[in-house]
Amino acid sequence: MLTETEAWQALDAVPDPEIPVVSVTELGIIREVRCNDGAVTVVVTPTYSGCPATEVIGLAVRDALLAAGAREVAMETQLHPAWTSDWIGEAAREKLRAYGIVPPEGRAAPAAVQPIRFMRRTLACPRCGSTDTERLTEFGSTACKATWRCRACLEPFEYFKPI
Amino acid sequence: MTQANSANPAHLEYVLRLADNVLILGQRISEWCGHAPVIEEDLALSNMALDLIGQARLLLTHAGRLEGRGRDEDQLAFLRVERDYRNLTLVEVPNQDFGRTVVRNMLFGAFQVVLWERLTASADSELAAIAAKSLKEARYHFSHAAEWVVRLGDGTALSHDKVQAALDELWPYTNEFFASDETDAAAAAAGIGPASNTLEADWENAVLPVLAQATLVAPARTPFKTFGKFGRHSEHMGHLLATMQYMQRTYPGAQW
Numbered sequence: 001m002l003t004e005t006e007a008w009q010a011l012d013a014v015p016d017p018e019i020p021v022v023s024v025t026e027l028g029i030i031r032e033v034r035c036n037d038g039a040v041t042v043v044v045t046p047t048y049s050g051c052p053a054t055e056v057i058g059l060a061v062r063d064a065l066l067a068a069g070a071r072e073v074a075m076e077t078q079l080h081p082a083w084t085s086d087w088i089g090e091a092a093r094e095k096l097r098a099y100g101i102v103p104p105e106g107r108a109a110p111a112a113v114q115p116i117r118f119m120r121r122t123l124a125c126p127r128c129g130s131t132d133t134e135r136l137t138e139f140g141s142t143a144c145k146a147t148w149r150c151r152a153c154l155e156p157f158e159y160f161k162p163i
Numbered sequence: 164m165t166q167a168n169s170a171n172p173a174h175l176e177y178v179l180r181l182a183d184n185v186l187i188l189g190q191r192i193s194e195w196c197g198h199a200p201v202i203e204e205d206l207a208l209s210n211m212a213l214d215l216i217g218q219a220r221l222l223l224t225h226a227g228r229l230e231g232r233g234r235d236e237d238q239l240a241f242l243r244v245e246r247d248y249r250n251l252t253l254v255e256v257p258n259q260d261f262g263r264t265v266v267r268n269m270l271f272g273a274f275q276v277v278l279w280e281r282l283t284a285s286a287d288s289e290l291a292a293i294a295a296k297s298l299k300e301a302r303y304h305f306s307h308a309a310e311w312v313v314r315l316g317d318g319t320a321l322s323h324d325k326v327q328a329a330l331d332e333l334w335p336y337t338n339e340f341f342a343s344d345e346t347d348a349a350a351a352a353a354g355i356g357p358a359s360n361t362l363e364a365d366w367e368n369a370v371l372p373v374l375a376q377a378t379l380v381a382p383a384r385t386p387f388k389t390f391g392k393f394g395r396h397s398e399h400m401g402h403l404l405a406t407m408q409y410m411q412r413t414y415p416g417a418q419w
Contacts, residue, residue: 046217046296048213048214048217048300049214049217049218049220049221049296049297049300050210050212050213050214050215050216050217050218051213051217052213079221079289079292079293079295079296080288080291080292080295081295082292082295082296082299083296084299136203137203137204137206137207138207138303138306138307138310139203139206139207139210139211139303139307140206141206142210143210143211143213143214143300147203161303163299163300163303
């Protein structure tokens, strides 16, 4: 019979479909796992309301748990408390950087309305380390990432936005 | 209007207004996909449309539960008639040029940030959770639009004149943001959400600094009235719905 520890271990091996270098557990989107006589309930929280990967993640989680010996898998969505990029673990942040994605800097979610340019910051290029970089767009290939470019090594890179 | 079986009909109506705003603006913004002036903005606008439609899905699912007639997010999104939609008129007017799109996104985005902040304290815990989630996204949407308004307003003479003209044309529609009625009052009394007429000062505090930095002039308030959130829409709404509802009406229940 699948235990909760084994279920978590199975989920540790499920990659995020858009950033396969980190797992769904490292991303912090698995909120709870409950096992009851082989029936597993997984509580997931979305990163963004419109994240198109949500359904793929659900399928991958289900497949991984069935392969690990679960009799049946139920998915639940929990919105509160809202996911924050602060839940991405330290090890995962380094994996992101090695993959060419600068992990979110600072704490997420400023408390008050800050009208303009509140996201302005200097990032170090994940490839060459230069801070001579510039933001190309706040919304990159996915809602969670901005696109930047390094003026020293001339390579583009992505930035996982704090949220 | 939609008949409500929930204990408080104003509750359902209030949630539908929130839902339809993001649904219809999501539909409008998605029209930019493949047409934006540069690929970065094509991606940005498409990403924001996804966020808005994602928020609409959460809100419409919630509205369906409050209604208690078994309608799901798809039925509410695609199978209502025009007069049953409760979105602000501003979000249904056509995009026209990019400048006008970012001016609208800035005016509406500021409203969403102010409103979601207040709704995080809603007595409706599901609505409060949706608000906390959506607030984070709305801040990025507002910031994106505000940066463009500054860039274009404080840009060339041509870009300045275009966004000032867009602002002059769209500003009167913001009167509707703050128009209150008995639904608003009932929702506020029940602690579900703020009455619309209490949001104007916070909205101005967000918008006016952007206009100042963009060297744009906020138009004077006029008595101009629109009634989208009360179910009476502009001539643009039918065309938008024809595009948005076509697939579900032609192939009911289609999935892929």
